Amino acid sequence: MSNVSEAEIRAEVREWLKANWNPERSLVEWRNMLADSGWGMPQWPREWYGRGLPVGVARAVEEEFAAIGAVGVAKSGVRLLAAATLLEHASDDIKKRFLRRILTGEDSWCQLFSEPGSGSDLAGATTRADLKGDFWIVNGQKVWTTSAHHADYGILLARTDWDAPKHEGLSFFVIDIRQPGVDVQPLRQMNGHASFNQVFFTDAKVPKENLVGKVNEGWKVAMTTLAHERRGADGLASPSRRGPRVGRIYAEERAELEIANQPYTWYPQRAGRVDLIIERAKETGANRDPNVRQEIARLMILARSAEWTARRARATQQQGRPQGPEGSLGKLAASHVARGCSRVHTMITGTAAMLTGSDGPRDGIIAEILVSVPAVSIAGGTDEIQRNIIAERVLGLPKEPRFDTGPFRNVRRN
Amino acid sequence: MSRSQQANQESARRVRFAFTDEQEQFRAAVRRFLNDKSPTTEVRRLMETDTGYDPSVWRQMSDELALPGIHIPEQYGGGGFGMVELGIVMEEFGRSLLCAPFFSTAVMAAGAILNAGTEAQKSSLLPELARGARMATLALTEPDGDWDPGKIETVAARDADGFRLNGTKSYVVDGHIADLLIVAARVAGTSGREGLGLFTLKADAAGIERRLLKSMDPTRKIAQIQFRGARADLLGSLDTAAAAIERTLDQAAIALANEMVGGAQTMLDSAVAYSKLRVQFGREIGSFQAIKHKLADMLLEVELAKSAAYYAAQAAAVEDPEWPALACLAKAAASETYLNAAANCIQIHGGIGFTWDNDTHLWFKRAKSSEVFLGQPSYHRELLMQRWGV
Numbered sequence: 051m052s053n054v055s056e057a058e059i060r061a062e063v064r065e066w067l068k069a070n071w072n073p074e075r076s077l078v079e080w081r082n083m084l085a086d087s088g089w090g091m092p093q094w095p096r097e098w099y100g101r102g103l104p105v106g107v108a109r110a111v112e113e114e115f116a117a118i119g120a121v122g123v124a125k126s127g128v129r130l131l132a133a134a135t136l137l138e139h140a141s142d143d144i145k146k147r148f149l150r151r152i153l154t155g156e157d158s159w160c161q162l163f164s165e166p167g168s169g170s171d172l173a174g175a176t177t178r179a180d181l182k183g184d185f186w187i188v189n190g191q192k193v194w195t196t197s198a199h200h201a202d203y204g205i206l207l208a209r210t211d212w213d214a215p216k217h218e219g220l221s222f223f224v225i226d227i228r229q230p231g232v233d234v235q236p237l238r239q240m241n242g243h244a245s246f247n248q249v250f251f252t253d254a255k256v257p258k259e260n261l262v263g264k265v266n267e268g269w270k271v272a273m274t275t276l277a278h279e280r281r282g283a284d285g286l287a288s289p290s291r292r293g294p295r296v297g298r299i300y301a302e303e304r305a306e307l308e309i310a311n312q313p314y315t316w317y318p319q320r321a322g323r324v325d326l327i328i329e330r331a332k333e334t335g336a337n338r339d340p341n342v343r344q345e346i347a348r349l350m351i352l353a354r355s356a357e358w359t360a361r362r363a364r365a366t367q368q369q370g371r372p373q374g375p376e377g378s379l380g381k382l383a384a385s386h387v388a389r390g391c392s393r394v395h396t397m398i399t400g401t402a403a404m405l406t407g408s409d410g411p412r413d414g415i416i417a418e419i420l421v422s423v424p425a426v427s428i429a430g431g432t433d434e435i436q437r438n439i440i441a442e443r444v445l446g447l448p449k450e451p452r453f454d455t456g457p458f459r460n461v462r463r464n
Numbered sequence: 465m466s467r468s469q470q471a472n473q474e475s476a477r478r479v480r481f482a483f484t485d486e487q488e489q490f491r492a493a494v495r496r497f498l499n500d501k502s503p504t505t506e507v508r509r510l511m512e513t514d515t516g517y518d519p520s521v522w523r524q525m526s527d528e529l530a531l532p533g534i535h536i537p538e539q540y541g542g543g544g545f546g547m548v549e550l551g552i553v554m555e556e557f558g559r560s561l562l563c564a565p566f567f568s569t570a571v572m573a574a575g576a577i578l579n580a581g582t583e584a585q586k587s588s589l590l591p592e593l594a595r596g597a598r599m600a601t602l603a604l605t606e607p608d609g610d611w612d613p614g615k616i617e618t619v620a621a622r623d624a625d626g627f628r629l630n631g632t633k634s635y636v637v638d639g640h641i642a643d644l645l646i647v648a649a650r651v652a653g654t655s656g657r658e659g660l661g662l663f664t665l666k667a668d669a670a671g672i673e674r675r676l677l678k679s680m681d682p683t684r685k686i687a688q689i690q691f692r693g694a695r696a697d698l699l700g701s702l703d704t705a706a707a708a709i710e711r712t713l714d715q716a717a718i719a720l721a722n723e724m725v726g727g728a729q730t731m732l733d734s735a736v737a738y739s740k741l742r743v744q745f746g747r748e749i750g751s752f753q754a755i756k757h758k759l760a761d762m763l764l765e766v767e768l769a770k771s772a773a774y775y776a777a778q779a780a781a782v783e784d785p786e787w788p789a790l791a792c793l794a795k796a797a798a799s800e801t802y803l804n805a806a807a808n809c810i811q812i813h814g815g816i817g818f819t820w821d822n823d824t825h826l827w828f829k830r831a832k833s834s835e836v837f838l839g840q841p842s843y844h845r846e847l848l849m850q851r852w853g854v
Contacts, residue, residue, distance in 0.1 A: 379764050437761070450751055
């Protein structure tokens with residue numbers, strides 16, 4: 051790793067972009083150039099499509115891309131979670147076969163962790179993989195899989211040893227989704243959308259060499275994925291994309307994002323749409339009701355404080371000091387904000403909260419908030435699990451007595 | 465993007481989110497001093513006295529740490545720092561429940577003089593306060609307990625050599641021991657925000673009667689003061705007094721919010737420590753989810769309220785246009801958080817939690833008095849809505 055300054059890196063990337071960036075290139079051609087040059091993932095090691103730069107400097111590179119509207123590597127969906135996990139744990143053979151096509155966006159990925167019988171208790175997975183000759187044979191069911199119907203590959207957590215304790219009998223695989231043994235079915239939520247899938251495995255095949263890490267050490271690998279997932283969710287928006295964005299490459303990127311973002315159209319509503327609260331109060335006249343005013347104030351105090359807490363965590367880290375407890379609280383705070391929004395939107399809307407779709411206020415957006423918010427305190431780790439994590443890891447409270455030790459075969463389960 | 469969101473983003477660019485290393489070192493120095501000088505044994509000793517503070521500790525915090533003048537500009541004998549450093553001091557005082565005439569002298573009185581006084585008045589009055597040589601306070605609220613300056617009824621009548629004050633002030637912090645009083649009053653025949661003025665007089669002047677009130681929170685002494693024709697000088701001018709009073713109250717609210725989050729942190733720390741110690745049903749009570757989740761929620765609330773208190777102080781320090789609204793926000797947030805934290809701390813301690821011997825009630829009472837002092841949360845929420853133009 052070099053010791054060059056941020057200013058030098060900025061100059062270098064600017065020069066490279068000047069020489070190479072052209073919005074009329076094809077998306078895949080451009081992203082292959084990013085992979086070859088390392089400018090697409092500057093914080094990754096040089097031998098794997100990166101430049102080995104510290105994260106802080108990598109952010110500067112990102113800013114230089116944003117400044118001229120240059121497109122980056124494919125980041126939508128779980129691609130980068132998969133990529134980061136493979137980078138850390140997979141064999142060179144797997145990295146060679148998959149990483150480049152993740153970055154170019156040619157392959158789409160999904161995450162196969164949760165099961166109907168193991169949600170919060172992810173390590174209780176019962177989807178099984180049995181080694182038969184050169185293949186692992188997979189049977190079982192996964193759920194809450196975003197975009198599985200568009201995916202080419204999945205990262206899979208499956209049980210490979212039933213006599214080992216729960217966390218020590220799991221292995222981590224890369225599985226080809228497009229094969230006869232894999233059946234992908236949409237899962238419809240209470241808000242009418244079907245953003246997730248159920249995935250059924252019936253003697254699906256995984257080549258032996260697609261094992262990531264060692265046999266029965268999959269839990270550690272999955273933890274890497276989850277850590278990256280949590281890190282990406284501090285609730286702060288990414289910098290906006292500037293420039294006119296005209297050209298072939300933008301059209302191709304838009305098409306890619308349209309598919310990738312389709313499951314997420316209701317996510318802003320799930321978060322409660324705090325941005326609409328004051329506007330709505332004014333347009334409905336609810337801002338004249340002293341009770342509503344109190345509730346709006348309560349909610350806005352919560353929302354602003356949550357935003358400042360995330361910024362405080364980030365700023366402290368950027369100053370080179372370790373984050374305090376404020377860094378672990380974002381998800382729980384977001385749940386509170388969303389539920390508060392749901393309540394206050396209802397107060398503001400009154401009887402019209404009974405209406406949905408084109409009959410509902412704001413063309414159904416308000417109704418969509420009300421029926422989407424319940425998911426926010428569950429998806430990605432329930433509030434209760436978040437509280438356990440905060441209590442044990444931040445406050446250092448003793449763990450609960452466990453009932454799931456010993457051979458997994460004997461552990462009580464659904 | 466709405467206008468208010470744009471304003472948020474603009475202000476966020478200017479306001480700092482993290483303390484500097486120097487500020488963290490300053491905090492550590494204040495904390496060391498307090499660990500040494502303000503253990504709960506001292507808090508308990510002082511709260512039983514009428515004066516409510518230890519003059520030798522007050523002298524040391526003035527001489528060694530120069531705390532009373534921390535936010536007073538250097539030309540008036542202060543340290544030249546701002547709201548952020550004042551907030552740090554307040555937070556640490558809140559943590560340890562220091563008993564000292566700091567809030568009255570440094571925050572309320574010095575604040576009023578800085579905001580309202582003429583150059584000459586600032587030069588003559590502030591250095592003594594900054595040195596801790598004199599104690600002062602701001603007498604604003606009256607027996608009705610209303611924090612809206614427009615409701616002030618005490619009258620200032622002009623006479624040959626100044627003004628004569630008539631009326632009763634209440635809830636005056638350290639009003640029984642202050643050497644210098646700053647009194648908010650109005651010119652006879654005016655109402656609302658018209659005709660308000662701030663007046664200074666020595667507490668031993670003729671026509672003043674002071675009475676220490678029996679306060680539920682014995683760590684913060686409050687007094688009632690009657691003025692019967694007491695002679696006072698106008699601080700600054702009548703034209704600008706209403707704005708100066710408002711500014712002083714907003715700054716005080718931010719200071720108090722920082723004090724409250726410090727106290728809330730102590731309550732959280734105490735509850736966490738006890739839950740790791742106390743064993744029932746063969747296990748530490750902190751291993752029960754009922755306790756864990758309560759503590760996790762407390763942590764979340766405390767961190768959110770800290771963010772609000774810190775941000776408001778940072779915003780005030782750079783005169784961000786939104787800061788007066790944020791003063792209301794921080795005060796409302798910190799008030800509820802502190803009280804919840806104290807109530808939960810008692811709950812987690814169980815039976816011992818509501819005994820006199822357990823220290824929790826000292827913070828609970830400070831939480832309760834701080835909740836209503838400068839206006840209760842509902843008052844500040846309404847003011848926040850008005851200031852945000854809702």
